[in-house]
Amino acid sequence: ETGVTQTPRHLVMGMTNKKSLKCEQHLGHNAMYWYKQSAKKPLELMFVYNFKEQTENNSVPSRFSPECPNSSHLFLHLHTLQPEDSALYLCASSQQANEFTDTQYFGPGTRLTVL
Amino acid sequence: GQNIDQPTEMTATEGAIVQINCTYQTSGFNGLFWYQQHAGEAPTFLSYNVLDGLEEKGRFSSFLSRSKGYSYLLLKELQMKDSASYLCAVLDSNYQLIWGAGTKLIIKP
Numbered sequence: 001e002t003g004v005t006q007t008p009r010h011l012v013m014g015m016t017n018k019k020s021l022k023c024e025q026h027l028g029h030n031a032m033y034w035y036k037q038s039a040k041k042p043l044e045l046m047f048v049y050n051f052k053e054q055t056e057n058n059s060v061p062s063r064f065s066p067e068c069p070n071s072s073h074l075f076l077h078l079h080t081l082q083p084e085d086s087a088l089y090l091c092a093s094s095q096q097a098n099e100f101t102d103t104q105y106f107g108p109g110t111r112l113t114v115l
Numbered sequence: 116g117q118n119i120d121q122p123t124e125m126t127a128t129e130g131a132i133v134q135i136n137c138t139y140q141t142s143g144f145n146g147l148f149w150y151q152q153h154a155g156e157a158p159t160f161l162s163y164n165v166l167d168g169l170e171e172k173g174r175f176s177s178f179l180s181r182s183k184g185y186s187y188l189l190l191k192e193l194q195m196k197d198s199a200s201y202l203c204a205v206l207d208s209n210y211q212l213i214w215g216a217g218t219k220l221i222i223k224p
Contacts, residue, residue, distance in 0.1 A: 004157070040123065042214040043202070056211075090157070098210040103148070106157040 003027045004107035006091050012113045013081065021076040021110045023091030031097035032074040033104065034066060037088040049074060050097035081114045088112070117141045119215035121203050126221045127193055135188045135201050135218045143208020149177055149188045150202040152217065158202055161188070190220075198222045 004025045013019050025032065034046040048056035049068040063085075065077040074091055088111050092104040118140045127133040139147070146165040150158040164170055164179035164186060176189040188201055203215040 040216055042119065042216045043204075043212075045212070102206075102210070103160050103163065104212065105160070106150075108155070108157045111155075 003105050004091060004093055006089075006107035006110050008110055009108065010111045010113075012115065013078070014115050015081060015083075017081075018077070018079040020078065021089055021091075021112075023074040023076075023107055025072055025074075025091075025093035025105070025107075027093055027105060029093040029095050029105075030071050031094045031102070032068060032071070033092040033094075033097075034074065034076050035090040035092065037090055037109070043090070047076075048097050055097055078112075081112075083114050086112055086114045117205075117207065117213045119203055119205060119213055121201075121215040121218045123216070124219045124221065126223060127190075129193055129195060129222055129224050131193050132189065132191050133193060133220065135190070135203075135220065137186045137188070137203035137215055139184050139186070139203070139205045139213070139215075141205045141207045141213050144181060145206040145208065145210060147177075147179055147186050148202075148204045148206070148212070149186075150204065151199050152202060153199045161201075193222050195222050195224070 007022045031050045033048050036044040046060045047066040052068050063080050067075040088109040090109045091107040094102045094104045121137045149161040152158040162177040169178045174191045179186045200217040200219045202217045204212045
């Protein structure tokens with residue numbers, strides 16, 4: 001299933017670089033999410049957008065900056081990252097945030113390595 | 116605090132049955148999800164339980180006991196392709212998904 005796509009799939013960057021992750025959903029959903037997945041840890045919710053409005057920012061450092069230009073696209077802008085930011089970054093979408101039986105559909109993720 | 120517990124890793128044999136448990140302590144409960152995630156791939160939705168009891172979907176079944184804060188995912192007739200991580204997640208009273216760390220299931224021939 002390719003309802004949610006993410007690019008790039010792999011990214012290696014230095015601590016002084018600036019890069020962006022892109023997510024696109026083709027499911028007609030109105031909510032989009034960024035998650036961080038580290039080995040052997042639960043998924044960490046970073047940001048939630050509902051109808052293009054940011055509704056959640058779970059104390060994420062300012063070196064991560066989300067952007068949601070429309071309901072189908074979501075970006076995560078990265079700058080001056082730290083090695084501990086290395087992880088799999090997953091994008092997800094759902095019909096609408098905070099819905100009772102809202103199932104989230106995930107993209108394949110971007111494997112980020114910060115040197 | 117909110118907490119989801121599931122075993123880190125399990126091993127089972129092809130053709131056998133395996134049960135992956137999940138216990139939770141959350142602020143409210145609006146349902147429990149199971150997702151499957153193959154290495155390097157997206158988590159994919161398996162099941163959703165909000166009422167007590169067993170939900171069956173082919174080889175996979177999911178059980179919920181709200182009074183015990185407990186769920187399990189039952190996989191029958193295991194196939195090699197079932198080797199993956201299985202993620203348990205609970206929708207809390209604020210409709211936030213609280214995730215477990217996942218159970219890595221290894222299937223041996």
